Amino acid sequence: MKKLIAMLLALTLVMALSLPVFGAAETEVLEFYHGYFHAESEWPAAKFMRDIYDEFAAKHAGGPVIFKPIAVENRVEITSAQVAGGKFPDIVDLGDTIPAAAIAQGLVLDLKPFIDENGLQEAVGLNYTQNLVDGKIYTVHDQIETRGLWYNADVLKKAGATAEDLATWEGFAATMAKVRELNDGTYGYAAGQGSFKMMVAMLATIEGGDAVLNSNLTADVINSEAFATAFKTMASYDQANGSAYTTPDVGNLMSDFNANGMAAVLSNGVWNASGIAAELEPIIHPTIFPGNVAMSSAGTGITIASGMSEAKTELALEFLKYMVSEDVQAKIFTGVQANPCNVAIDLNALADESGDAILIKLANACAQANNADIIIADVQYVWGSDIAAIIINALMECATADADIDARFEMLQKELLAIID
Amino acid sequence: MKNSTHSVQKPRTDWRKKGFIFAFLAPTMVMFCIFYLYPLVTVFFTSFCKWDYTNITRPEFFGWKEMFKNYKYIFNTYPYFWEAMRNSTAWALLGVFFQIPLSTIMALAFSRKMKGVKTIRNIYIVPCMISSAAMGMIFLQLYNPLYGVVNPIIQLFNPGFKENILLLKGSAFWALTAAYIFFTGTTTLMILGNILAVPEEVREAATLDGASGLLQDWHIIIPMIRGTLKTVSILAATSGFLLYNEVFFLTKGAAGTYSVSYIIRELAITSPRTQFGRANSVAFIQIICGLLIIVFVNLIYSVPDWLEKVKKGAEK
Known part of the structure; x- marks a missing residue:
């Protein structure tokens, strides 16, 4: 009897351990590290950004790749540590210089071919010129750091x-x-x-x-x-x-x-x-x-790892397209109250339409910066x-x-x- | 016959015994080799290599003539190395000569049978449960010149003082030191455990001989716990030498407060140039210094024995 119970327990343990392995073989996970970890009460914009990411995840919930946004305080450290080990996060909204070692090792995907093929030059705005390094674009920031x-x-x-x-x-x-x-x-x-x-x-x-x-x-x-x-x-x-x-x-x-x-x-x-x-x-x-x-700096934003499976890369690029789309960019302006990268967005019209004093102030700040004599x-x-x-x-x-x-x-x-x- | 059987069985028993010892040691040895020895050897060899963002997957040996290039850079060019060495050494010495005496005094006080001593002991231990990161943030608030409590205290003696003490050379070092050095709960507990293990008969005998209170502590308790004091001194010195969190949270190296651990991270991780080779040369120096600290503490604790020998020699 004891032997039977022991065998049953061992079998259950083996099955429990095997399940995630079999499950993982069917669905891949695309991890996306971002820095919007703040509580809504602390910084409402963070919650707004998380909602934007979750919406994308929900849209692709049934697909072969699961999109998993992960809010962290130390995305730069996570990236540096992974680069040191010869890896790069699937997608990271980096917010700091891409480690030169990541580019030297070919760990980062060149986004320019995708931007050109899909006619996203206006959508990525300043990123297209400022983030062009040796003919390649390694990062697109959805918000311009003005x-x-x-x-x-x-x-x-x-x-x-x-x-x-x-x-x-x-x-x-x-x-x-x-x-x-x-x-x-x-x-x-x-x-x-x-x-x-x-x-x-x-x-x-x-x-x-x-x-x-x-x-x-x-x-x-x-x-x-x-x-x-x-x-x-x-x-x-x-x-x-x-x-x-x-x-x-x-x-x-x-x-x-x-x-x-x-x-x-x-x-x-x-x-x-x-x-x-x-x-x-x-x-x-x-x-x-x-x-x-x-x-006004495009800065460092969405950065995608190279060498992922075709399905993961496809979803990662789809995410980039989604983030610079007019719909999301308008939300970034009105909800996050940041300067969107997509130059097709009429900030003043959006601000006037909302009637919100803070949005009007933000549109004013962006307009002053965009019309400055010298933009660096x-x-x-x-x-x-x-x-x-x-x-x-x-x-x-x-x-x-x-x-x-x-x-x-x-x-x-x-x-x-x-x-x- | 009996003898011959015994002579045949003995080697087999020895072999079995050795086999058991080896089998029990093997997992630890394997883990030691993977997690300590291999990185240690890597740190040593790559400190003689060009290893940065340009060749991150293939460190290149500088060649015999140029093999000390990283060390030359660190010793002669890198602007923060000597400052970091000076600070880390000072923190190591403060560990031995300030933290341990303080812990010993506290442990001796807590060993007294007095009302309320257990409560005070527990209160004293509480800060040790707070992470050094959280402690860094707490001290950042204390030192804040706008609403912290430190500036108003300074203003009692110097009414016009409006500076941020974390930006003043000299003061910044001591402010940073104060953020960790008084939190000696762990070492105090270790010493206290040893004090309480001293047999009661020994104390009673000393009392009968007329030694009480401080005399008993100095002549009986402290010599009896010397082994523990040596161990905690090594721990305090090495943790002082490896100080990182306080530098990161309070000053980020400003006002002459770089530490050796901080510059290793600056070179290897913070710098977009990912200078692993140079960072490893500093790391190797740090390892050597760690060994020297152990030798130094051992030497300090061998002084009483040496003095005893000298004394005995003189008597003879």
Whole structure:
């Protein structure tokens, strides 16, 4: 009897273990890592994006491949770790530079043939030119990373300044000085990551800065006059602003501007519109960087692994097409409140149609950026996130009152030269 | 006859015994070879190779003349190596000379038979259950110059102070150190376990001899738990040398706070250039330093024996 029970148990165990194996042979799973893990109460846009993904998954539920969106906080780390092991996630909405090793190993699918065959050039918009590397497109970001400034009109007014004062870098510095003079707990801006973006924007207005912005990080760039001027100028602004208001991630101090009205200016993307508290909505407005500069980067988005089965690759490309379709792109604008990549979308019409004040603000921010005299790409995607982190660290250290900016810049040059060696 | 049977059976018994030992050790040895020895050997050999994003699947040996190229880069060019070595060594030393004495004092205090000591002991252990990542976030809030509690305390002595202490060189190092060094619950528990294992008769004998309280702790308890103190010292020193999470969450290396573990990750993972060869050369240096730490701690704990020998020699 005991033997019989033991045999039955063993048989059950073997069958239980075998079932998933047999099941897996019939249906493949296409895993999609994305960064919209936030609770709806924390960031409603995240839930909206998850719904978009789930809708696609539901549409293809009965097919030979199961589409499985996975929300994670560490998609960059997951990707890096997989690349180190010679693999790449099936699909990842990366949001950071594609590891060069992934491209060197041929782990990433070239999307250009698919985009061309399906006439998706307009649908992918800026991705088609900015993400073209050696004739190949490895990534398509469904939202364009458009950056500029946001300002609190009330704080500026109290300080005796206006938005027009932010049209030049000298005006910006003078306005921040006036805000500091208020001495009522309000401060100029969140430095650190924010000032790195401003430094990049400043390069566009400096003689020789154009060459810096359109180049890889080389010794010439590091030793250039334009790079030195932009860094030192921004560092001096940060020092006057104070080290208490620095952060390597602007998200850490965003509520000071969006909810508490404690900061005069915020260097952030157009998506910041969705974070503005209802009571501050009438007084917070978008503008572009001084010198009529906007930053618009396709950046890194949907990136697909090469070498998957035909069925999985087909579904992955179908997903790309779905994400840049007019229907989804309109949802990204109205629901996620981000700048969609599809240039066929009429943002103003959508905003007017909705009548939503935040959407109108977002459309306004996008329009200002799209019509700026100078539109630049974010160098972080060319130079690498490690380089950006080093420059941000240097800027943050300069924000302390006793920091010697010239000496810190010399040190930064040495650090960067060593890193690119 | 009896003898001859015995002489035939003995080798077979030995063989069986050895076979059992081997069979029981084999899984551990196999696992050791797969998960420790093989990566260790890989780290060592690839530290002499060009291995980055350009040849990720095929590390290339630099050649005998150029074999130390990665090490030369790390020692002479890479801007954060010496800073990281200095910091990691300081954290290792603080582990031995600050954390362990603190743990010992706490363990001795907890070993006293007093009312409420168990409750205090449990409270003391609680922070050890919080992950270092969560602890990093907690300290980030404490150090926040806008709403943290540290700046108001500094302002009691320096009213005009408005800086972020995580951005001030020197202060940042100590702020980071304070974020982990006081959480000694695990080591305290290990030491306490050993203190409580000291036979009661020994204490009673010491009491009868007139030694009580601190004298008993110093002359009887501490010498008796020296083996445990050595073990926890090695653990504290190595965990200080390997510090990573606190750097990542609090400073990301700003204001001179890089650690050796942090730069390994910077080189291998964060850098889009994926510099595995260089990262492995730092990793190999880290392994060597780990071994040196063990030697160093052993040397420290052999000092009393050495002094005893010297003393005895002088008496003779």
